[in-house]
Amino acid sequence: MEFLTAHEKKNTQKISLDDALQLAVSVHRQGKPRLAAQHYEAILQVAPSHPDALHYMGVAQHHLGNHEGAVNLIQRALAVAPDYVDARNNLGNVQKEMGRHADAEQSYRAVLEARPDFALAHNNLGVVLRAQERLDEAAAAYRRAIVLSPKFAQGWVNLGNVLKKTGDFNEALSAYRNAVLLSPDNPEVYRSLARALVSQQRHEEALEVYREWEKIEPDNPVVQHHIAACQGAAAPERASDSYVQTVFDRFADSFDDVLTRLGYCAPAMCGEMVATLLGAGGDAKPALDVLDAGCGTGLCGPLLKPYARKLEGVDLSAGMLAKAAKRGGYDKLHEAELTAWLSGHPAAYDLVVSADTLCYFGALDAVIKAAGDSLRAGGTLVFTVEETVDAAAAPQFLLHPHGRYSHAEAYVRAMLVEAGLEVRELRRVTLRQEASKPVAGLLVGARKAG
Ligand SMILES: C[S@@+](CC[C@H](N)C(=O)[O-])C[C@H]1O[C@@H](n2cnc3c(N)ncnc32)[C@H](O)[C@@H]1O
Numbered sequence: 001m002e003f004l005t006a007h008e009k010k011n012t013q014k015i016s017l018d019d020a021l022q023l024a025v026s027v028h029r030q031g032k033p034r035l036a037a038q039h040y041e042a043i044l045q046v047a048p049s050h051p052d053a054l055h056y057m058g059v060a061q062h063h064l065g066n067h068e069g070a071v072n073l074i075q076r077a078l079a080v081a082p083d084y085v086d087a088r089n090n091l092g093n094v095q096k097e098m099g100r101h102a103d104a105e106q107s108y109r110a111v112l113e114a115r116p117d118f119a120l121a122h123n124n125l126g127v128v129l130r131a132q133e134r135l136d137e138a139a140a141a142y143r144r145a146i147v148l149s150p151k152f153a154q155g156w157v158n159l160g161n162v163l164k165k166t167g168d169f170n171e172a173l174s175a176y177r178n179a180v181l182l183s184p185d186n187p188e189v190y191r192s193l194a195r196a197l198v199s200q201q202r203h204e205e206a207l208e209v210y211r212e213w214e215k216i217e218p219d220n221p222v223v224q225h226h227i228a229a230c231q232g233a234a235a236p237e238r239a240s241d242s243y244v245q246t247v248f249d250r251f252a253d254s255f256d257d258v259l260t261r262l263g264y265c266a267p268a269m270c271g272e273m274v275a276t277l278l279g280a281g282g283d284a285k286p287a288l289d290v291l292d293a294g295c296g297t298g299l300c301g302p303l304l305k306p307y308a309r310k311l312e313g314v315d316l317s318a319g320m321l322a323k324a325a326k327r328g329g330y331d332k333l334h335e336a337e338l339t340a341w342l343s344g345h346p347a348a349y350d351l352v353v354s355a356d357t358l359c360y361f362g363a364l365d366a367v368i369k370a371a372g373d374s375l376r377a378g379g380t381l382v383f384t385v386e387e388t389v390d391a392a393a394a395p396q397f398l399l400h401p402h403g404r405y406s407h408a409e410a411y412v413r414a415m416l417v418e419a420g421l422e423v424r425e426l427r428r429v430t431l432r433q434e435a436s437k438p439v440a441g442l443l444v445g446a447r448k449a450g
Contacts, residue, residue, distance in 0.1 A: 017043060021052055028056065033063035051081040055090065062094045070094045085114050089121055092128075101128040119149035123158060130162055138162045153183035157192050164196050172196055180212075187217055194226065198401045199435045203230050206401060222246050226403055235399035238361040241337055244316045247403075248296070252319030255297050264432040266356040266384045266441070271303030273382045273445045274353065277424055278307060288350035293338055293371070293383075294357025298324030304353060305329050314341045342370035349374050354383040356431065359404040362397040364415040372419035378450035381421060384431060385412060387440045402434070409442060421446040 015023075024039030040057035043050055058073030074091040078084060092107030108125040111118060126141035142159040146152060160175035176193035183189050190213035197206035207230040214223045221242035228235055251258075278288075288307045292300045295313030297320050304311055314334045315321050321333050334341060338357065352371050361367055364385075371381050388394050391408035398406050409426070416423055424445045431441035 017047060017050065021050075021056075024053075025056060028060060033060040036060050037064065049076075049080050051077040051084055051087065054080070055084065055087040058087075058094070059090055062097075067094060067098045071098075083114060085111055085118070088114075089118070089124070092121070092124060096124065096128050096131075099131075101131045104128045105132070117148055119145045119152060119155070122148065123152070123155050126155075126158055126162070130158075130165075135162050135166050139166070151182050153179045153186060153189060156182065157189060160192055160196065164199070169196070169200055180209075184212075185216055187213060187220065190216075191222075198230075203401045206230050220246075226401070229399045229403050230401045232399070235362055235397075235405075237363040238367075238405075239403070241316055243403075244360055245318070248315075248317035249319035252297065252317065252323050255320065255323070256299070259432065262432040262434065264356075265429075266431050267299040267303060269427075269429055269431075269443050270300060270353050270355045270382050270384065273425060273427075273443055274304070274307065274351065274380070277380055277382070277445045277447070278351070289348065289376075290351045290353070291342075291345075291349045291374070292330070293342070293352050293354035294360075295324050295330070295333070296320045296355075296357075298327040298330065300353055300355050301327060301329040304351070307351060314338060339367045339370050342367070342374040346373050347376050349379060350376055351380045351382070353381075356384055358383055359386045359406070362399060362405045364397070364407065364412065365418065368415045368421070369419045372421050372448060375448040377448060379448045380424075381446045381448070382444065384429070384441050384443050386431065387428070387442050389440065407442070412442060412444060416444070416446050421448055 020039065020043050024036050024043065027039060028036035037057060037060040040053050040060060043053040044057065047053065054073050054077035058070040058077065061073060062070035071091065071094055074087050074094065077087045078091065081087070088107055089111045092104045092111065095104035095107060105125065105128045108121050108128065111121045112125065115121070122141050122145035126138045126145065129138035129141055139159060139162045142155055142162065145155040146159065149155065156175045156179035160172045160179065163172035163175060173193070173196055176189065176196055179189040180193055190209055194206045194209040194213070197209060207227065210223055210227045210230060214227065217223055221240050225239055225243040286306060286308050289310045290304050290308040290312070292304060292311065292313040295301065295315050298313060301311065301313065301324065310331045311329065312332045312334065313321070313324055313330045314336050316335065316337055318335055321335055324330060325333055352374060358364060358367065375381060386404060386406040388398050388406040388408045391410065395408050396411045397408070400406065413423060424447050427443045429441050429443045430438040432439050
């Protein structure tokens with residue numbers, strides 16, 4: 001005869017599938033997808049075709065990073081229950097996040113056929129249409145979402161973004177303003193409106209928006225930086241560490257894609273300058289100790305690797321560094337402020353390269369001096385800055401309302417001389433496009449006396 005303790009009896013009590021599912025969903029909602037997946041798995045052992053369990057297991061797998069598995073599971077749920085609209089919408093969401101925009105579009109369209117008044121699905125459809133550069137169709141989808149759900153602030157922001165892209169600025173601005181009215185506690189809406197105003201050189205109005213944003217987030221370093229930038233006066237000597245970290249941690253995931261679309265070529269230009277000064281990479285044995293200064297997601301890494309006995313990267317943003325680590329190629333990555341890092345490593349490098357990073361510095365004296373000191377005799381410094389167009393008005397540097405600094409050529413040259421570096425090459429270049437206009441830059445190669 002078998003005797004069960006009270007505890008064992010409790011654990012062998014059967015619960016219904018519905019209760020088990022409810023329990024799994026509540027665990028999932030608490031942000032524990034791994035544990036939830038174990039619960040869903042147990043349910044699927046008993047009921048392998050349970051559409052909810054398949055669907056939610058798919059969502060859990062998506063949250064765990066297994067996107068292919070997620071698609072497969074949700075499709076199995078839909079094979080059992082083809083009219084399961086929420087599952088189909090989530091299938092679209094997973095496909096959207098995987099970048100399978102055409103598949104996601106199909107999923108959302110099927111959802112909307114079944115439920116034409118599903119505002120969120122119209123919005124999601126807009127997102128994948130925009131990703132496919134079908135801007136007018138995207139705008140129509142967002143408008144539909146807003147008609148169905150007029151208080152949906154994100155829909156207004158999305159509509160504003162697409163109208164800005166099509167050049168309908170006034171309409172874009174009024175869409176953003178609606179978003180601000182509907183969601184005054186949401187920093188995102190201020191960010192979108194202010195950026196649109198800045199892109200139109202409407203700096204006074206942008207300043208007002210930043211001031212409104214400041215009321216809800218007085219300590220946000222992004223707001224403080226842009227208020228200083230819009231005011232023009234009393235610009236800080238460089239962007240604060242917290243500004244750089246906040247902006248680039250947020251930007252890390254989309255940085256490479258966004259900058260490719262903007263024709264970003266600072267890394268390639270720095271690579272060319274290195275080749276001009278040191279000979280094409282691969283000609284000789286990689287013999288140099290190299291620092292990628294402000295390495296970001298590591299776009300310069302592959303261009304510097306052929307020269308490097310040791311390749312290090314330094315950056316303030318943990319998010320950007322994580323991307324660089326994923327790309328690979330660096331021997332070491334350091335989370336640190338650039339001037340501090342360089343100052344702490346005298347005569348440590350043969351080559352220091354800084355692509356599109358000194359535009360977050362106004363005063364260049366300390367950072368260029370530290371870069372010079374970090375080089376060994378005969379070492380090379382390559383970098384880009386944005387160039388001040390009207391250098392007579394701003395002979396050293398200027399902080400612009402978009403938040404970056406530009407520098408006058410004469411100032412850059414003077415800082416190099418002061419740091420004991422000889423200018424070997426200085427080229428006028430276009431770094432990328434912004435609001436469909438070229439961003440003028442200086443590409444500089446300098447050498448420390450041997
Ligand atoms: C526009 S990204 C350029 C990244 C990379 N060099 C490239 O060309 O793709 C600028 C990078 O500089 C970093 N940065 C800006 N100011 C910095 C500072 N004071 N110290 C360290 N990193 C800084 C940012 O975190 C960001 O990753």
